Amino acid sequence: xxxxxxxxxxxxxxxxxxxxxxxxxxxxxxxxxxxxxxxxxxxxxxxxxxxxxxxxxxxxxxxxxxxxxxxxxxxxxxxxxxxxxxxxxxxxxxxxxxxxxxxxxxxxxxxxxxxxxxxxxxxxxxxxxxxxxxxxxxxxxxxxxxxxxxxxxxxxxxxxxxxxxxxxxxxxxxxxxxxxxxxxxxxxxxxxxxxxxxxxxxxxxxxxxxxxxxxxxxxxxxxxxxxxxxxxxxxxxxxxxxxxxxxxxxxxxxxxxxxxxxxxxxxxxxxxxxxxxxxxxxxxxxxxxxxxxxxxxxxxxxxxxxxxxxxxxxxxxxxxxxxxxxxxxxxxxxxxxxxxxxxxxxxxx
Numbered sequence: 001x002x003x004x005x006x007x008x009x010x011x012x013x014x015x016x017x018x019x020x021x022x023x024x025x026x027x028x029x030x031x032x033x034x035x036x037x038x039x040x041x042x043x044x045x046x047x048x049x050x051x052x053x054x055x056x057x058x059x060x061x062x063x064x065x066x067x068x069x070x071x072x073x074x075x076x077x078x079x080x081x082x083x084x085x086x087x088x089x090x091x092x093x094x095x096x097x098x099x100x101x102x103x104x105x106x107x108x109x110x111x112x113x114x115x116x117x118x119x120x121x122x123x124x125x126x127x128x129x130x131x132x133x134x135x136x137x138x139x140x141x142x143x144x145x146x147x148x149x150x151x152x153x154x155x156x157x158x159x160x161x162x163x164x165x166x167x168x169x170x171x172x173x174x175x176x177x178x179x180x181x182x183x184x185x186x187x188x189x190x191x192x193x194x195x196x197x198x199x200x201x202x203x204x205x206x207x208x209x210x211x212x213x214x215x216x217x218x219x220x221x222x223x224x225x226x227x228x229x230x231x232x233x234x235x236x237x238x239x240x241x242x243x244x245x246x247x248x249x250x251x252x253x254x255x256x257x258x259x260x261x262x263x264x265x266x267x268x269x270x271x272x273x274x275x276x277x278x279x280x281x282x283x284x285x286x287x288x289x290x291x292x293x294x295x296x297x298x299x300x301x302x303x304x305x306x307x308x309x310x311x312x313x314x315x316x317x318x319x320x321x322x323x324x325x326x327x328x329x330x331x332x333x334x335x336x337x338x339x340x341x342x343x344x345x346x347x348x349x
Contacts, residue, residue, distance in 0.1 A: 014260060018070035020045060023261060024207055024253070026181035032058030032067050034092055036312070038218075041092045042257050044209055046181025051082030053180040054105070055200065055209055056257060059095035060163040068096065072103070083107040083180070085172070087211030088194035089118035091161035093257065099163040108166045111189065113196035115169050118162070121227070125159030137226040139342040141318050142293030147308035154311055172198045183207065188247055192237020193220040201248050208252040208265065213240065216254070216262040219272055223319025224326055234327040238276065245269045283324055284348065287334060291345035294321045 015021040020028040026047040031040040044055040052075070058064040072081070084105050086094045094110070101108055110118075124131075130152055138148050174189040185200040190213040200209040212220045222237045224230075250266040262268070279301050286292060286300045298306040298317050301324060308314045325346055328334040336344040 017067060018074045020071070020074070020076075023255070024183075024205060027183070027207065027255075028052075029255070029261070030071055032071075032096075033063050034059060035061065035063075038258055040258065042255070042259075044255055045081075046183070047076075047079070048082070048181060051080045053083040053085060054081050054100070055085050056087055056093045056211065057084065057096040057100060059092045059161050060099065061095075061161070064096060065099065068100070068103075081105045083109065085109040085198070085200075086114070087199065087209075087213075087257070088197040089114045089121070090194065090212070091158065093211070094118060094165070095162045097163070098165050101166050107170055108168075109170045109172050111172045111196040111198050114194060114198070115165075115171075117195055117227075119165060122159045122162060122165065124227075125156045127155070130155050131226075134226040136342060137229050138318075140229075140294075140338075140344045141322060142295035142343045143318070144308070147311075147314065150308055150311055151315075154315070185209075188244065190237075190240035190244065192222050192233045192235075192240055197240075199244070201252070206249075206252050207255060208248055209255045211257045214244065214254065214265065214268060214272070215256050216259050216268065218258065219275065221316050221320055222323045223316060224322040225319055229322075230326065232323075232326050232330050234276070234323040235330060238273065241269045241273055279324060280328065283328065284333065287346060287348050291337070291347040293343050293345055294318055294325065297321050297325075297346075 015029050015031050020030050023029050028045040028047065030043050030045060032043055034040055041056060041058050043057065046053040058068065081100060082105060084097050084100050084107065086097050086109070088094070097108055135148060138151060172187050174187055176187040178185050183202040183205045185202050188199045188201050190197040190199060193212050197211055197213050199211055199213055220237070222233050224233060245266055248265060250264065252265055254262050254265050256262070282300050283297065286297060295318070298321060301321055302317060306314055306317045325334060333349060334346055335349050336346045338344055
């Protein structure tokens, strides 16, 4: 067991509001609130003599900004955040990067693909109306007219949840090594959950900041979006999990973006791979009974009925179901036909 892992076993609780919990020398755990069932994001603060390096930020909401004001007021020895690193483009990770930069941070780091994709999605969210190809994407998935109409109210939300992004950034790249908080960190890139997700691995200290690439009790959402409707992010994500298992040893202490720190990285990766293969098998069985649309497969994949009343879950379920189907199409196992409305009906080849 690593020294860091041994230390965290003595931590019997998660950090409270404005609390920084030291989980390894100069590595602090804090939480920023989120709305919904997953009510927090873990942020990681790495302490140097001249300030902190922050990993991820929280979403741009009044509650999150208030939490940061309280946390900044409690920084030890009046220290400040010097550097903001964002693992990927989702609003709970990048949402307050610009706000923190305006509050005094000096450096903003992100991978190139995440930064530019994020800027593209923000600009799309400023459209006056939902693009026709987005509507066609939803029709193809089998959305009802009511669900599509409801999407109009949610379309701008991505941009609203991200404070004005810095105009420039420092690029994170695979294989880079950086000294933060007295630890040397190697950048390891994952994909699938997002295009170029950055993780940080400290070999000497036995620490792995995983972002959303590996989580202890939930599976990262892997979605096809209207930006790239024929993409195969599931193949990317599965390949990334296998790559992480090869590059990062099992005895690290994993510092994830949600839930709690954990050990047993390889067992967790094996469990995720196994669960996904079981989902593929359930899909094959369901499609053997006859053609189905994306919306007909939610209960098969997720084990429960999902409707558009909970729009965020409905949208994520659509994206992940389509990711599974696109993966099976790429394997030659599944094909689809298109009906008169434009809905796609999937079946076995």
